[in-house]
Amino acid sequence: GALLxxxxxxxxxTLNSSMWSSxxxxxxxxxxxxxxxxxxxxxxxxxxxxxxxxxxxxxxxxVTEAATFSEEVLSPFNQSGDREGSRNEDGKVVTPAGYAExxxxxxxxxxxxxxxxxxYGGQGLPELIASAARETQLAANQGFCIxxxxxxxxxxxxxxxxxxxQKQTYCVKMLRGExxxxxxxxxxQAGSAVGEITSTASKQLAGHYxxxxxxxxxxxxxxxMADNIVxxxxxxxxxxxxxxxxxxxxxxxxxxADGTPNDITLVHIESKMGLHGSPTCMLxxxxxxxxxxxxxxxxxxxxxxxxxxxxxxxxxxxxxxxxGAAAAxxxxxxxxNERPQGPSSRADAEPGAKALIKEHPDVRRMLMHMxxxxxxxxxxxxxxxxxxxxAHHGPEASRRHYQNLLDLHIPICKSFSTDQGFEVxxxxxxxxxxxxYLKDFPLEQNVRDQKISSIYEGTNGIQALDxxxxxxxxxxxxxxxxxxxxxxxxxxxxxxxxxxxxxxEWKTYRSLMFDSVADLRxxxxxxxxxxxxxxxxxxxxxxxxxxxxxxxxRQAEVAQGKWQALTEGKDxxxxxxxxxxxxxxxxxxxxxxxxxxxxLPRALSHxxxxxxxxxxxxxxxx
Numbered sequence: 001g002a003l004l005x006x007x008x009x010x011x012x013x014t015l016n017s018s019m020w021s022s023x024x025x026x027x028x029x030x031x032x033x034x035x036x037x038x039x040x041x042x043x044x045x046x047x048x049x050x051x052x053x054x055x056x057x058x059x060x061x062x063v064t065e066a067a068t069f070s071e072e073v074l075s076p077f078n079q080s081g082d083r084e085g086s087r088n089e090d091g092k093v094v095t096p097a098g099y100a101e102x103x104x105x106x107x108x109x110x111x112x113x114x115x116x117x118x119x120y121g122g123q124g125l126p127e128l129i130a131s132a133a134r135e136t137q138l139a140a141n142q143g144f145c146i147x148x149x150x151x152x153x154x155x156x157x158x159x160x161x162x163x164x165x166q167k168q169t170y171c172v173k174m175l176r177g178e179x180x181x182x183x184x185x186x187x188x189q190a191g192s193a194v195g196e197i198t199s200t201a202s203k204q205l206a207g208h209y210x211x212x213x214x215x216x217x218x219x220x221x222x223x224x225m226a227d228n229i230v231x232x233x234x235x236x237x238x239x240x241x242x243x244x245x246x247x248x249x250x251x252x253x254x255x256x257a258d259g260t261p262n263d264i265t266l267v268h269i270e271s272k273m274g275l276h277g278s279p280t281c282m283l284x285x286x287x288x289x290x291x292x293x294x295x296x297x298x299x300x301x302x303x304x305x306x307x308x309x310x311x312x313x314x315x316x317x318x319x320x321x322x323x324g325a326a327a328a329x330x331x332x333x334x335x336x337n338e339r340p341q342g343p344s345s346r347a348d349a350e351p352g353a354k355a356l357i358k359e360h361p362d363v364r365r366m367l368m369h370m371x372x373x374x375x376x377x378x379x380x381x382x383x384x385x386x387x388x389x390x391a392h393h394g395p396e397a398s399r400r401h402y403q404n405l406l407d408l409h410i411p412i413c414k415s416f417s418t419d420q421g422f423e424v425x426x427x428x429x430x431x432x433x434x435x436x437y438l439k440d441f442p443l444e445q446n447v448r449d450q451k452i453s454s455i456y457e458g459t460n461g462i463q464a465l466d467x468x469x470x471x472x473x474x475x476x477x478x479x480x481x482x483x484x485x486x487x488x489x490x491x492x493x494x495x496x497x498x499x500x501x502x503x504x505e506w507k508t509y510r511s512l513m514f515d516s517v518a519d520l521r522x523x524x525x526x527x528x529x530x531x532x533x534x535x536x537x538x539x540x541x542x543x544x545x546x547x548x549x550x551x552x553x554r555q556a557e558v559a560q561g562k563w564q565a566l567t568e569g570k571d572x573x574x575x576x577x578x579x580x581x582x583x584x585x586x587x588x589x590x591x592x593x594x595x596x597x598x599x600l601p602r603a604l605s606h607x608x609x610x611x612x613x614x615x616x617x618x619x620x621x622x
Contacts, residue, residue: 066133107177154181221281274448321421379551416544
């Protein structure tokens with residue numbers, strides 16, 4: 001068939017499991033390598049001094065081994081961890097079977113420290129390679145792996161702002177998985193308004209601070225996987241000004257350096273829709289006035305320090321959306337290749353043969369939509385990681401350009417990937433039909449686990465506000481200028497006619513996107529600040545689709561070249577029957593074609609909504 005290569009007898013994904021009920025994860029190794037070797041050629045990064053000791057073979061091996069680790073170590077207890085859940089036993093959290101062992105193995109094998117500083121036990125790998133590895137981990141077991149970003153994020157903050165002693169004391173053990181980390185920001189009365197926190201820190205003559213306050217929604221705030229938990233906590237010192245400028249950041253360990261338990265109490269574990277294996281905790285600090293905290297660098301710099309890790313943390317959450325979509329696609333695709341339903345309409349079918357559901361047009365449409373969105377998200381997220389590597393380690397002359405691209409991409413990656421990842425999971429349930437609603441099949445858990453990613457690490461509405469309220473306006477629109485330069489990529493390139501037709505179609509949407517930016521600014525002039533941000537989410541979704549299409553076209557350009565080289569002088573139809581590589585390239589090209597024709601047009605509705613500039617929500621009596 002023209003849509004996907006589903007008309008052949010060999011399924012593109014083959015699962016070693018019983019029919020229709022696989023809970024095992026199998027990474028799409030070919031696409032991971034395609035993205036990290038060809039679309040974003042990681043070997044180029046070896047020219048930077050930071051990565052001079054690496055080569056293409058090491059990068060390829062890392063991604064392959066990450067996939068194997070995720071499949072063999074993390075995937076087997078994904079479902080059982082969801083069903084067992086974490087529990088509170090006398091003020092201590094007991095995690096599901098397999099969690100503690102897997103956590104130690106992740107640390108020992110280096111999977112917690114992929115892109116971290118080698119001076120403290122990190123691997124020093126590019127963010128691009130680390131992102132590919134993290135995608136496989138999250139796709140295999142989200143509930144378990146969200147502990148990773150808290151630990152690496154906390155370690156990164158200590159590496160950035162801590163003393164030499166603090167770095168050595170905490171970071172080495174955190175990156176080995178002996179200790180873990182958390183971020184303690186949110187309070188019951190504050191929510192997303194971090195400036196309203198009331199936790200206090202009183203300086204003592206010995207140099208430490210006494211911490212007092214309550215924090216909520218602390219992921220892995222208490223657990224039995226590590227010997228110590230290093231909390232990074234926001235609090236106010238005496239006489240600090242109100243708002244975010246009066247907040248300081250403290251290291252508050254579960255156990256002090258001498259092994260004394262700190263004054264930290266587990267109040268309860270939240271009962272959640274998903275991520276049941278991950279303990280989300282309410283913690284009380286200083287109930288007995290003996291909770292020791294250690295200032296990170298200086299007072300009143302807490303929020304500025306937190307922003308240091310925002311790009312990393314939000315890219316990681318974006319990878320959650322991508323990973324959830326990838327896992328849903330894989331499962332739906334495998335099911336469609338195995339599930340018979342109704343009489344077959346294939347010309348070569350035996351009399352009375354049943355059709356696999358992959359033969360039905362509506363199922364093919366859903367599978368293609370899932371594939372197009374997922375591979376677009378992979379391009380979007382990996383592009384952000386690629387920009388991070390160039391911004392942090394590339395030539396000085398280009399670093400600002402790539403930092404601009406990274407800063408602009410982060411809110412889009414976080415919001416668009418998590419929204420779309422959830423929708424791909426829901427569509428996967430639809431492909432499975434009734435069994436997609438059953439707990440025996442993994443998509444029910446997939447959807448539950450994914451929903452939180454659009455809420456935490458800054459809700460997706462906040463991401464949209466950040467995009468239009470900050471990223472659009474910083475340095476008189478400099479970030480948008482850098483994006484415009486990046487999106488000129490195809491303007492001077494010669495492509496095959498079929499691909500050029502798709503590029504020309506995409507260019508109309510590129511123009512539409514920048515026109516909508518102008519319309520949104522005009523809306524701001526009419527309705528003030530509230531009017532400007534009223535349709536920020538529409539702007540972000542529009543940009544998500546346009547950018548996803550751009551990175552899909554980049555993939556298509558590479559695939560087209562490889563397809564021509566592979567099929568030159570050969571029978572294409574025969575190759576599609578016999579060659580996995582031919583099938584991969586064929587499907588890549590069809591996927592991009594479908595996205596431009598049937599997914600990208602969603603941008604038209606968002607553009608029209610922005611153009612309409614309706615201010616009724618501001619006037620309604622809610």
